[in-house]
Amino acid sequence: MQVIEAENLTKRFGKFTAVDSISFDVKEGEIFGFLGANGAGKTTAMRMLCGLIKPTSGQGIVAGYDIKKQSENVKANIGYMSQRFSIYEDLKVWENLRLFAGIYGIPNRKINDRIDELLKRLGFESEKDTLVKSLPLGWKQKLAFLVAIVHEPKVVFLDEPTGGVDPASRRQFWELIYEATDRGITVFVTTHYMEEAEYCNRVSIMVDGRIEAMDSPRNLKNKFEAESMDEVFHKLARKSTRTGD
Amino acid sequence: MVKVENISKKYGKVQALNNITFNVDKGEIFGLIGPDGSGKTTLFRILTTLLIADSGIAKVDGYDVVKDYREIRKIIGYMPGRFSLYQDLTVKENLEVFASIFNTSIEENYYLIKDIYSQIEPYKNRYAGALSGGMKQKLALSCALIHKPVLLFLDEPTTGVDPVSRKELWGMLKKLKEDGISIIVSTAYMDEAGLCDRVALMSKGYCLSVDTPKNIIQKYDKILWSVSSNNMSKLLKDLKIHSEIESCFAFGDTHHITLKNRITFNELHNYLMKLGHNEIEIKTISPGIEDCFMDLALKGADDASN
Numbered sequence: 001m002q003v004i005e006a007e008n009l010t011k012r013f014g015k016f017t018a019v020d021s022i023s024f025d026v027k028e029g030e031i032f033g034f035l036g037a038n039g040a041g042k043t044t045a046m047r048m049l050c051g052l053i054k055p056t057s058g059q060g061i062v063a064g065y066d067i068k069k070q071s072e073n074v075k076a077n078i079g080y081m082s083q084r085f086s087i088y089e090d091l092k093v094w095e096n097l098r099l100f101a102g103i104y105g106i107p108n109r110k111i112n113d114r115i116d117e118l119l120k121r122l123g124f125e126s127e128k129d130t131l132v133k134s135l136p137l138g139w140k141q142k143l144a145f146l147v148a149i150v151h152e153p154k155v156v157f158l159d160e161p162t163g164g165v166d167p168a169s170r171r172q173f174w175e176l177i178y179e180a181t182d183r184g185i186t187v188f189v190t191t192h193y194m195e196e197a198e199y200c201n202r203v204s205i206m207v208d209g210r211i212e213a214m215d216s217p218r219n220l221k222n223k224f225e226a227e228s229m230d231e232v233f234h235k236l237a238r239k240s241t242r243t244g245d
Numbered sequence: 246m247v248k249v250e251n252i253s254k255k256y257g258k259v260q261a262l263n264n265i266t267f268n269v270d271k272g273e274i275f276g277l278i279g280p281d282g283s284g285k286t287t288l289f290r291i292l293t294t295l296l297i298a299d300s301g302i303a304k305v306d307g308y309d310v311v312k313d314y315r316e317i318r319k320i321i322g323y324m325p326g327r328f329s330l331y332q333d334l335t336v337k338e339n340l341e342v343f344a345s346i347f348n349t350s351i352e353e354n355y356y357l358i359k360d361i362y363s364q365i366e367p368y369k370n371r372y373a374g375a376l377s378g379g380m381k382q383k384l385a386l387s388c389a390l391i392h393k394p395v396l397l398f399l400d401e402p403t404t405g406v407d408p409v410s411r412k413e414l415w416g417m418l419k420k421l422k423e424d425g426i427s428i429i430v431s432t433a434y435m436d437e438a439g440l441c442d443r444v445a446l447m448s449k450g451y452c453l454s455v456d457t458p459k460n461i462i463q464k465y466d467k468i469l470w471s472v473s474s475n476n477m478s479k480l481l482k483d484l485k486i487h488s489e490i491e492s493c494f495a496f497g498d499t500h501h502i503t504l505k506n507r508i509t510f511n512e513l514h515n516y517l518m519k520l521g522h523n524e525i526e527i528k529t530i531s532p533g534i535e536d537c538f539m540d541l542a543l544k545g546a547d548d549a550s551n
Contacts, residue, residue, distance in 0.1 A: 037410065038378055038406060038410060039377055137281050163404060165280055166279075166448065167280070167435060167535050167538055167539050168494070168543075171494045174495060175481065175495075192406065192407055192408060194408055195497040217498065229497070234408065237408070237409045238409070240409075
């Protein structure tokens with residue numbers, strides 16, 4: 001089953017074409033890496049898929065809903081975690097989960113069970129009453145991920161989730177991602193760590209608004225005769241003609 | 246150029262820096278490598294005279310960071326992690342402000358910023374607030390250089406920057422070094438350590454090691470293997486529960502493991518076959534900086550708890 005279907009998705013701002021007719025599918029349970037240089041159009045594409053801005057042309061179906069006509073349904077059925085994790089520092093761990101569970105409309109009688117289950121899975125039970133601001137960064141990041149999937153969305157969008165985190169925590173975070181996909185949640189992730197691109201089932205690489213390559217990391221490396229995804233990225237991004245960022 | 250001796254700093258109960266000691270030589274690119282919260286920015290703020298340490302001595306080009314802060318401020322350039330130029334001034338106006346504060350002009354030191362500034366010069370009448378991330382960074386670097394500092398501080402210049410632009414920035418730093426400017430640069434990207442002459446690996450306010458990247462790698466004393474199979478996520482779990490494996494982490498398209506005791510490739514191969522893995526590949530590898538960092542961080546944690 002396809003969880004994301006994009007067909008000729010395009011976004012123009014005035015004369016500038018930020019996203020230029022991109023098409024791709026993401027399957028249920030897949031980890032899909034969405035790569036590209038700064039300014040290639042990743043964030044704009046992601047904002048369209050999340051129902052936050054409307055495409056200029058093209059089609060998109062996310063979690064079964066049309067991103068143009070049913071953007072509210074899209075928002076209710078996806079999770080989103082940004083670089084600056086949107087969790088509340090002055091609330092306790094469980095209060096953050098409680099808040100977002102409420103926002104996503106989980107019935108009251110189910111909320112406590114859901115929170116306990118998530119905390120247990122993370123090995124976080126002992127920190128249930130801890131204020132978020134006193135947690136180490138690596139833990140905050142994991143909590144932000146749990147907050148993003150508290151309503152069991154079909155797909156979760158992660159926008160550069162691992163910047164600045166220490167190497168061990170970064171890897172533990174990916175184990176959490178693996179676990180979510182084992183339970184059927186689809187993961188759509190952007191990252192600047194090319195080594196993390198290797199953990200994805202498939203990746204796409206955007207250059208100047210277009211998708212220039214899309215395949216499994218292994219096939220991409222073969223195709224571009226590269227040792228690593230970093231090398232693939234450099235070979236492709238060199239084609240960019242966009243200035244500045 | 247820079248002398249740091251037993252610098253410590255506490256914020257309330259949090260020990261941000263713990264007895265940090267190192268020297269930076271003239272003409273060196275010196276890297277502070279560590280994740281968020283390791284103390285990099287605090288150390289920068291102390292060395293740039295914006296914050297006073299609780300204890301310890303720090304000197305920049307022979308000047309004391311507390312007593313001689315006025316002298317230091319004249320000879321250093323500082324690019325903070327957060328964009329801190331005037332958003333409501335144009336590109337050119339920002340550069341003019343910094344040049345005039347330091348009693349110089351854009352023309353006088355233009356040669357120094359030419360390579361960087363010429364890339365944003367076509368947009369010189371644009372407001373700084375309207376620039377893209379990459380252009381803001383180039384402007385900030387130009388502003389930090391316009392008075393020809395002897396020492397440049399760059400706080401995480403590559404955070405959130407794509408791999409291609411990161412490479413470009415490191416190229417610029419190399420050229421500045423050739424112009425005789427010493428550079429202290431911080432980053433959370435471990436792979437950038439190799440681009441520095443020497444690095445200090447930092448974690449939780451401690452300095453784990455100060456050396457050339459090459460020596461740090463040579464000092465690594467564990468047996469390190471890379472392992473891959475047709476089912477990488479199961480492989481990670483299966484390796485973690487093996488009694489002779491000390492640590493196991495995903496590294497790109499393989500997993501890296503360190504061993505408690507010597508086992509053979511064959512023993513591990515058979516163990517994984519029995520658990521249903523195919524296409525098993527095991528290799529002895531030499532460590533990268535990230536392997537070294539994780540090993541040192543682990544040892545550091547052990548020392549702290551003892």
